[in-house]
Amino acid sequence: MATKLPSAERELAKAVQDSKAPAISRAAAVLRLLGKSDNPLGLNTIARELGLNPSTCLYVLRALAAEELVAFDPDTKRYTLEAGVLTLARGWLRRNRFADLAQPALDRLAAQFNVTVLGVQIVGLDHIVVIATSAGRDFQLSAQVGSRFPALISATGRCIAAFGDWPAAELETRFATLRWDEPPSFADWQTQVAETRSRGFAIDEGHYITGVTVLAAPIWKSAGGAPSHALVVIGLASALRRAGQAELQDALLTAARGSTQQMGGETPGF
Amino acid sequence: MATKLPSAERELAKAVQDSKAPAISRAAAVLRLLGKSDNPLGLNTIARELGLNPSTCLYVLRALAAEELVAFDPDTKRYTLEAGVLTLARGWLRRNRFADLAQPALDRLAAQFNVTVLGVQIVGLDHIVVIATSAGRDFQLSAQVGSRFPALISATGRCIAAFGDWPAAELETRFATLRWDEPPSFADWQTQVAETRSRGFAIDEGHYITGVTVLAAPIWKSAGGAPSHALVVIGLASALRRAGQAELQDALLTAARGSTQQMGGETPGF
DNA sequence: GAATGATATTCTGTATATTGAATGGCGACA
DNA sequence: TGTCGCCATTCAATATACAGAATATCATTC
Secondary structure, eight states: OOOOOHHHHHHHHHHHTTOOOEEEHHHHHHHHHHHHHHOOOHHHHHHHHOOOOOOHHHHHHHHHHHTEEEETTTTTTEEEOOHHHHHHHHHHHHHHHHHHHHHHHHHHHHHHHTEEEEOOOOOOEEEEEEEEOOOOOOOOOOTTTTTTEEESSSSHHHHHHHHHHHOHHHHHHHHHHHOOOOOOOOOHHHHHHHHHHSSSSSEESSSSSEEEEEEEEEEEESSSSSOOOEEEEEEEEEHHHOOOHHHHHHHHHHHHHHHHTTTOOOOOOO | OOOOOOOOHHHHHHHHHHOHHHHHHHHHHHHHHHHHOSSSSSHHHHHHTTTHHHHHHHHHHHHHHHHHEEETTTTTTEEEOTHHHHHHHHHHTTTTTTTHHHHHHHHHHHHHHOOEEEEEEETTTTTTEEEEEETTTOOOOOOTTTTTTETHHHHHHHHHHHHHHHOOHHHHHHHHOOSSSSSOHHHHHHHHHHHHHHSEEEEEESSSSSEEEEEEEEEEESSSHHHHOEEEEEEEHHHHHHHHHHHHHHHHHHHHHHHHHHHTOOOOOO
């Protein structure tokens, strides 16, 4: 009993439990697993990894293959993602102006301060997703479009907590699951969140990744409520100080305000 | 009885029928519908469009929302695609060298002959998916990455038929469902497929879209079997003649042979 | 402000998706 | 070449996802 489950398996079990369409949770888990994997996977490998019954898993894979979301190699009996997922992404991109709108601002910041800049979308309290990127000249750090991170991590996390109006208990629960290089205490973090609120943007100085400073400024898609996106600057702490961190912070805030306007939103006066 | 069903509904009904995981077919249909739609959709709209029971549809949407593949606006009660689909696409892109490998060749062809060039992936006999594009200087025609087309349509279709070794009956069934501006007869088409086989590439002269010529050359990922990808050139018939269609055909074939080599495949000598 | 029409959502019995065991098939290794 | 062990796949019993009716919620019109 109470054997230690891999986290993917753990979460999936929960999602399946109280859903009226568990097959869909299983399908999503399979797709994500295949997306992470560097090479094609066999049925049993997938089933074991996700804690699924092999026969159930087989039916899931067959359904996904029929939908062209998963490719099946009959020779090796191995599965990979199929091009159908691209088609879905295209549908999403068509309806989302943020990537196009923010790109010029990202490029300007990246070029002027020689840093990596991301445009991210905030998906509730769960995750943020990288929508657009621009790398500095000597790109020390990078992240790819489509990457997911936990919502509350690093500078963006403080933004989300600061401007989101979430119940403190909920925040603390989520906070407890985060992985940092140098984890702040919850109390310290709350102080930093308060600072973020008064300053209008967030800083993470080496907590998430040692030696790396992350700045994040919120973007509002509509007038009220929580921010929908954020601009994120990533750079080595030493390099940032050289590049003029104060100016960079101003430029970031201005860019975020501009993006908010372009999105038809309104930056609240905290 | 025998009321005319929308085609999406028709196909979905079939897929659900004999699947051991019908919820997954329904989920995929919902995602595709949301991907096509220009604006957020309500529950009943979706259910009606796909011929689903509203309550079933609700459970599907809730499951998809929990997986961050669908976004739900509690105010308007409307659904859209969510950024999670981007994450899946990223996973696929990581494992697919074709887009990166082919891009230079596409750009060269597009620039030299002022045409639109596509790199497509062949997904069985069902569809092709656009993986990479390059537009000419005055881009008369275009297609976006992620777009899907029926496998047997236009020049690419003749390639697939010519080099794929599919049963004739299967081909004829599928052929019957295609929509052309100026449909060829099945007999004519078979002749053109035979020509394609001997020539090594396919031409569609105004059949698919009036006044538009399409060329397609196959690419093999592995030594034997059917081609996995194709290079496709699209241009106005008049413009192509001016640009030197004979040279273009040579250049296309050479490019496809080169891509085949880069992919580690082998162009068979038909 | 009442009534109407449309929508989203909950509820309940039943057809069926899921499970775990049994079978079939393939490669490794001796 | 035969045996073993793993993997994919089928099979049969049953827990449950699903369809349809009932209810709740919301706009819209008079």
